[in-house]
Amino acid sequence: MTPPPGAVPPVRHPEAPAPGEPLGTHYEHCFGCGGAQPHGLQLSARAGAGVTITAEFTVREAHQGAPGLAHGGVLATALDETLGSLHWLLRVIAVTGRLQTEFLRPVPVGTLLYLEAEVTAVHRRKIYCSATGRLGGPDGPVAVRADALFIEVKVDHFIDNGRPEEIRAAMADPDQVKRARAFEVNP
Numbered sequence: 331m332t333p334p335p336g337a338v339p340p341v342r343h344p345e346a347p348a349p350g351e352p353l354g355t356h357y358e359h360c361f362g363c364g365g366a367q368p369h370g371l372q373l374s375a376r377a378g379a380g381v382t383i384t385a386e387f388t389v390r391e392a393h394q395g396a397p398g399l400a401h402g403g404v405l406a407t408a409l410d411e412t413l414g415s416l417h418w419l420l421r422v423i424a425v426t427g428r429l430q431t432e433f434l435r436p437v438p439v440g441t442l443l444y445l446e447a448e449v450t451a452v453h454r455r456k457i458y459c460s461a462t463g464r465l466g467g468p469d470g471p472v473a474v475r476a477d478a479l480f481i482e483v484k485v486d487h488f489i490d491n492g493r494p495e496e497i498r499a500a501m502a503d504p505d506q507v508k509r510a511r512a513f514e515v516n517p
C-alpha cells in the first residue's frame with residue numbers, strides 16, 4: 331500500500347466537477363451508489379478541493395450484521411464506493427485492487443456515516459488513496475478507515491467481463507454510454 335519510488339502526486343482533471351458539486355451515480359444498479367438498489371447504500375458523494383471527495387451514507391436495517399449494528403462488509407463497501415468516486419476527479423476509470431480496512435468503533439443503525447477520501451499518489455496505472463468514515467458528521471469520531479490501491483482500466487474491462495444481459499442494457503442506455511466514454515475521449 332506504500333507508493334513506490336517514482337510515484338507522483340495526483341492531478342485534478344481540468345474538467346473535474348467543481349468542489350461541492352454532487353457526483354451522481356456511475357451506474358443506477360451499483361450497490362454502493364445506485365438509486366435502483368432498494369437495499370443498496372445509496373451513498374451520495376460530492377467533489378472536494380484537490381483530489382478529495384466527501385460522501386454520506388445512512389445505515390439502514392438492511393445493513394445490519396449484529397443486532398442494531400452495521401455489517402463490517404457494508405462499511406467496507408461504503409469506503410470502497412467513496413474511494414471509487416475519487417476517480418471522477420482524475421477522469422479515469424479504476425477498479426479496486428486492494429482495500430485494507432480498519433474498524434475502530436461500532437456503527438449503529440440510523441447513523442449517518444460521513445466519509446472523506448483522497449488520492450495520495452499515482453504510479454502508472456496504480457492509484458493510491460485513503461478514506462475515513464466518521465459518526466454523525468464531519469466532526470464526529472472516526473469509526474472506520476481504509477487505505478486502498480485502485481488500478482486504472484479502460485471501459486472494455488466492463489464490456490469484456492460483465493454479464494452480457496447487463497452490458498447490453500448499459501450499452502443501450504445513452505446516458506450510461508456517455509458517462510463511461512467521457513472518461514476515455516477527454517483524457
Ligand SMILES: CCCCCCCC/C=C\CCCCCCCC(=O)SCCNC(=O)CCNC(=O)[C@H](O)C(C)(C)COP(=O)(O)OP(=O)(O)OC[C@H]1O[C@@H](n2cnc3c(N)ncnc32)[C@H](O)[C@@H]1OP(=O)(O)O
Binds near residue numbers: 411425428
Ligand atoms: C458502455 C458500457 C458500460 C460500462 C459502464 C462502466 C462504468 C463504470 C464506471 C466506473 C466503475 C467504477 C466501479 C466502482 C465500484 C467501486 C470499486 C470496486 O469495487 S471495483 C470492483 C472490485 N475490483 C475488481 O473487480 C478488480 C478485479 N481485478 C482485475 O480486474 C485485475 O486484477 C486488474 C484490472 C485490477 C489488474 O489487471 P491488469 O491485467 O489490467 O493489470 P496488471 O498488469 O495485473 O496490473 C497493473 C499494475 O497494477 C498492479 N496490481 C494489480 N493488481 C494489484 C493488486 N491487487 N495489488 C497490488 N498491485 C496490483 C500490478 O502489479 C501492476 O503494477 P506495475 O505497473 O507493474 O507496477
